[in-house]
Amino acid sequence: MTAVTDCWAGLRRYAQAHHLAQVSAGYAAATVVAVIAGGHDFVLPAANSRGWTEMASTVATPLPFAMLAAGSLHSSMASLEQAASGRLARAEVAHLAAALLLAAALLGTATLVTGSPGGAAEGVRNLLIYVGLALISGRLFSRSLSWVVPVGAFVLVDFWGSDGVRPRWWAWQFMVYDSLWSWVAAGAVLTGGVAALVARPAGRSLWPPGRRA
Amino acid sequence: MRFGVFWTEVRRSPLRWWLPVLMALDVAMLVGRDTAWIGVWPQASAAAQLPAYFFGLVLGGGAAWVAGRVHRAGLTEQLAASTRARWRVELPLLASTVFYGLAAFVPGAVLAAVVSTPEAGPGFLWPSYLALGVCLVVLSAATGHLAGKLWESRFVPPIAVAVCLFGQTMLRPFRFYVLSGHPQVEVSPAALAVRVAFVLLIAGFALAIPPRAAGGGQWARRGAGVAGAAGLVAVAMAGPVQVERPAPASALCSDGTPQVCVWPENRKYLPVVSAMATRFSSLPNGVLTVPPAFYEKGLRSAAHPEAGGDFQFLAGELSVPMFMASTVLSRTLPDCEVPGGAEERYSQQVFTLDAYLQVRGLGDARALGAGGGPPGVDLREIARVLGLPDNAQAEWVAERLAAIRGISGDCRD
Numbered sequence: 244m245t246a247v248t249d250c251w252a253g254l255r256r257y258a259q260a261h262h263l264a265q266v267s268a269g270y271a272a273a274t275v276v277a278v279i280a281g282g283h284d285f286v287l288p289a290a291n292s293r294g295w296t297e298m299a300s301t302v303a304t305p306l307p308f309a310m311l312a313a314g315s316l317h318s319s320m321a322s323l324e325q326a327a328s329g330r331l332a333r334a335e336v337a338h339l340a341a342a343l344l345l346a347a348a349l350l351g352t353a354t355l356v357t358g359s360p361g362g363a364a365e366g367v368r369n370l371l372i373y374v375g376l377a378l379i380s381g382r383l384f385s386r387s388l389s390w391v392v393p394v395g396a397f398v399l400v401d402f403w404g405s406d407g408v409r410p411r412w413w414a415w416q417f418m419v420y421d422s423l424w425s426w427v428a429a430g431a432v433l434t435g436g437v438a439a440l441v442a443r444p445a446g447r448s449l450w451p452p453g454r455r456a
Numbered sequence: 457m458r459f460g461v462f463w464t465e466v467r468r469s470p471l472r473w474w475l476p477v478l479m480a481l482d483v484a485m486l487v488g489r490d491t492a493w494i495g496v497w498p499q500a501s502a503a504a505q506l507p508a509y510f511f512g513l514v515l516g517g518g519a520a521w522v523a524g525r526v527h528r529a530g531l532t533e534q535l536a537a538s539t540r541a542r543w544r545v546e547l548p549l550l551a552s553t554v555f556y557g558l559a560a561f562v563p564g565a566v567l568a569a570v571v572s573t574p575e576a577g578p579g580f581l582w583p584s585y586l587a588l589g590v591c592l593v594v595l596s597a598a599t600g601h602l603a604g605k606l607w608e609s610r611f612v613p614p615i616a617v618a619v620c621l622f623g624q625t626m627l628r629p630f631r632f633y634v635l636s637g638h639p640q641v642e643v644s645p646a647a648l649a650v651r652v653a654f655v656l657l658i659a660g661f662a663l664a665i666p667p668r669a670a671g672g673g674q675w676a677r678r679g680a681g682v683a684g685a686a687g688l689v690a691v692a693m694a695g696p697v698q699v700e701r702p703a704p705a706s707a708l709c710s711d712g713t714p715q716v717c718v719w720p721e722n723r724k725y726l727p728v729v730s731a732m733a734t735r736f737s738s739l740p741n742g743v744l745t746v747p748p749a750f751y752e753k754g755l756r757s758a759a760h761p762e763a764g765g766d767f768q769f770l771a772g773e774l775s776v777p778m779f780m781a782s783t784v785l786s787r788t789l790p791d792c793e794v795p796g797g798a799e800e801r802y803s804q805q806v807f808t809l810d811a812y813l814q815v816r817g818l819g820d821a822r823a824l825g826a827g828g829g830p831p832g833v834d835l836r837e838i839a840r841v842l843g844l845p846d847n848a849q850a851e852w853v854a855e856r857l858a859a860i861r862g863i864s865g866d867c868r869d
Binding site: 273285286287292306390402403 | 613
C-alpha cells in the first residue's frame with residue numbers, strides 16, 4: 244500500500260515539474276484547432292509557378308502537439324536532475340511515449356471528426372516526424388527550444404516541398420498516407436529523435452554547449 | 457544613451473544567430489521560386505512581401521523567447537520595482553527584435569527592386585505591399601513579445617508560433633499577407649490603415665502592460681484585452697486586403713495586327729504576347745477567325761460579351777496562349793448543339809485543335825503545362841504538324857474544322 248502511494252506521489256511530483264497542467268491545456272487547444280482545420284485545405288505561399296500551394300491542414304495541425312510533447316520534457320527541476328540516476332532517463336522515455344500516444348490519439352480523432360481516415364493517418368505520420376525533429380532540436384538547442392527545428396522544417400517543406408503537382412522526395416509531410424517511403428522516413432526521424440533524447444550526457448544542449456534548461 | 461541600450465540589446469539578442477538564416481531564407485524565397493514576378497512592379501512588391509509570413513512564425517517564437525528572459529533569469533519582480541517607466545525598459549528590447557525582422561526583410565525588397573528595374577519601366581515597388589509586410593513583421597514581434605512577457609511558461613514561444621501560423625492561415629479576415637500582386641488588384645487603403653493602427657496598438661500593449669507575475673496591473677491587462685478584441689473586429693470589418701483596381705485610363709497596346717493590349721504594369725509582356733497574336737493570324741487562307749484585338753483581363757468592362765475570355769498572366773506568359781486559343785476557337789466555331797452520342801468524338805477534335813493552337817501560340821509545348829495537355833490528344837501528331845510549312849498547317853487546321861463541323865453542323869449562319 245505504501246509502495247503504491249509512493250509511486251503515485253512520485254508520478255505527481257514528476258508531472259508537476261514537467262508542466263502537466265500547461266501541456267493538458269495546450270493539448271486541448273491543439274485538438275480544437277485540429278477539429279476546425281480537419282476538413283479544410285490550407286493555401287500557403289510556395290515556390291511553384293502559381294506562387295502558392297494548397298495543402299492538407301494535417302501538414303500543420305501536428306506541429307503544436309509535437310512542440311508540446313517534446314517541450315514537456317523540460318523540467319523545472321533541471322539543475323537538480325543533473326544528479327539523477329538512470330531511472331530518470333527511463334522515466335523520460337516513458338513520459339515521451341505517453342505524451343506521443345496521447346497526442347496521436349487526440350490528433351487522429353480530431354482529424355477523423357471533420358476530415359477523413361487517410362487524413363488522420365497522415366496527421367499521425369506527420370506528428371511522428373515533427374516529434375522526432377523536436378527531440379533533435381531539444382538536444383541541439385536545449386529542451387525549451389524544442390520548437391525551433393520543427394518550425395524550420397515546416398517552412399522549408401511548405402515553400403519548396405512540392406513542384407506544383409507532386410511532392411519532392413524529402414517532403415514526407417506532403418505524401419499521401421499509403422506512401423510506404425514516407426512512413427519509413429517518419430520512423431527514421433523519430434528514431435533519430437529518441438536517440439538524441441537518450442544519448443549521454445542526458446539533456447545537455449550542443450549549442451550553446453552544455454546548457455541544461 | 458538610449459541608442460546605446462538599443463545597440464546592446466541588438467548585440468545580445470539570441471536572434472543574432474538567426475539573422476543570416478532569415479536573410480538567406482528571404483533571398484531564397486524570392487529567387488528560388490518561379491521568377492515571373494521580375495519586371496512587374498506590383499508583382500515584385502508582393503513577392504518581396506511574401507517572406508514576411510514565414511518571418512512572422514520565426515519572429516513570433518523568437519520575440520517570446522527574448523521577452524521571456526526576464527522570467528528565466530528570475531528578475532520579473534526586480535524589473536517591476538524599477539523606477540523607470542516600463543515602456544522605456546521594454547522599448548529597446550522589442551526594437552531589437554523588430555530590427556532583426558526588418559534586417560532580414562529589407563534585403564529581399566532591395567533585391568526585388570534591383571532585378572525588376574531593367575524590365576519594368578517607369579515606376580517602383582508599391583509601398584502598400586511593403587507596408588503590409590512590415591506590418592506583419594512588427595505584429596508578430598509585438599505579439600510574441602507581449603505573450604513572452606505576460607506568461608512565464610516555457611511553452612509560450614511555441615504557442616506564439618502556432619498562433620501566428622494558424623491565425624494567419626485559417627482566419628482569412630485577419631490576414632496580413634497576399635499571395636500575389638496582379639496589376640488588376642491593389643491593397644485596399646482602408647484595410648491597410650486599420651492594420652497599421654492595429655499593429656501600433658499591439659506594439660503599445662507589448663511595451664506598456666506589466667507581466668502577470670509582477671503583481672498588479674489587472675485592469676490594464678483587461679482593458680488591453682478588450683481593446684485588442686475590438687481592434688481585431690475592426691481589422692475584420694475593414695474588408696479584404698486586396699481590392700479591384702479601376703482599369704487604367706490608357707492601356708498599353710501594340711501596333712501590330714491583331715492588336716494586343718495589356719495593363720501598363722505588364723509592359724514587359726507586350727512584345728512576347730503580340731508575337732503570339734501574330735502567330736495566330738499568320739495562318740494563311742483565313743482558316744481561323746482571329747479577333748482584331750486581344751485584351752488583358754480587366755481592361756474591358758466585364759459586360760463586354762467577349763470579356764470573359766480576356767487573357768491573364770497566371771504564371772508569367774505561359775497561361776496566355778490558353779486564353780487566346782479559346783478566344784480564336786470560339787470565334788471560329790460558334791457554339792453548336794452537338795448531337796447525342798457524338799460528344800466524345802467532338803471534344804477530342806476540339807481538344808486537338810485547341811492544343812495545337814496553344815502550342816503554336818507560345819511557340820513550344822510548355823503551353824500545355826506539366827500535365828501534357830487535354831486528355832486524348834496526340835502530342836506527337838501536333839509536334840509533326842507544327843514542323844510543317846504554314847500552308848500545310850492551314851490545310852491541317854481546315855481538315856480539323858471540317859471534321860468538327862461534320863459532327864456538329866455548321867452554325868456560323
